[in-house]
Structures are given as structure tokens and as C-alpha cells.
Amino acid sequence: MNRISAIMAIQDYILDIKEPKWNWRMSRFEQCSYSRWAANEVLKYVRSHKDISPIMAIEEFIAKMDYFSCLNPNSSYGFSVAHDIAEDILDIFIAAQ
Numbered sequence: 001m002n003r004i005s006a007i008m009a010i011q012d013y014i015l016d017i018k019e020p021k022w023n024w025r026m027s028r029f030e031q032c033s034y035s036r037w038a039a040n041e042v043l044k045y046v047r048s049h050k051d052i053s054p055i056m057a058i059e060e061f062i063a064k065m066d067y068f069s070c071l072n073p074n075s076s077y078g079f080s081v082a083h084d085i086a087e088d089i090l091d092i093f094i095a096a097q
Contacts, residue, residue: 001093003046006054009096010043013089031081038065038082042089055093062086 001009017039020032042061049057062083069079 001054001096003050003054005096006046006093007043009092010039010046010089013092014039014043030077034078034081035085037078038085039089041082042086055090058086058090058093062090 014036017036018032020029020036022029024032042058045061046054046057049060052060065079065083065086069076069083
């Protein structure tokens with residue numbers, strides 16, 4: 001997948017994530033919020049790492065989120081969600097090849 005197609009696919013992925021609502025249960029609100037944040041971070045990461053393929057950039061991002069999720073139990077949930085979202089995007093990319 002070329003860079004432009006990858007960026008468009010990630011943007012579409014972001015659009016598919018629901019906007020969190022203030023009246024949701026806290027767990028659902030957090031999951032949705034972290035998912036949107038993570039997908040936007042994946043997009044930024046792919047855009048800023050032009051020297052490597054989008055798939056390699058996402059693999060690097062996954063490794064970083066895995067590392068950060070183990071550093072502090074108080075912040076591990078958000079990084080774990082980011083890890084899972086990045087893996088989901090990576091799976092989409094691999095399936096598209």
C-alpha cells in the first residue's frame with residue numbers, strides 16, 4: 001500500500017470510530033476516546049516517518065505502545081488500547097496487499 005492510500009485508509013478508519021458521548025458509561029467513553037486518540041497518533045506517525053513504509057511505521061508504533069503500556073500501571077490502559085488499534089489498522093493494511 002502506498003503512502004497516500006495508507007493515509008486515506010487511516011483517515012477512513014478514524015471516521016468509523018464513534019465520537020464519545022458525555023452520557024456513556026465511563027468505560028465505554030474511555031475506550032472510544034483512547035481509540036480515536038490512538039488512530040490519530042498512528043496517522044501522525046505514518047505521516048512523519050516518510051523514510052519507511054507505512055506498514056513498518058505502524059509496526060514501530062505498535063512496539064512503542066507495547067513498551068509504554070508496561071512502564072506505568074496508571075497509564076497502561078491508554079497505551080494498550082493504542083497498541084490494539086494500531087494492530088487493527090496493520091491487519092487492514094496487510095489484508096489489502
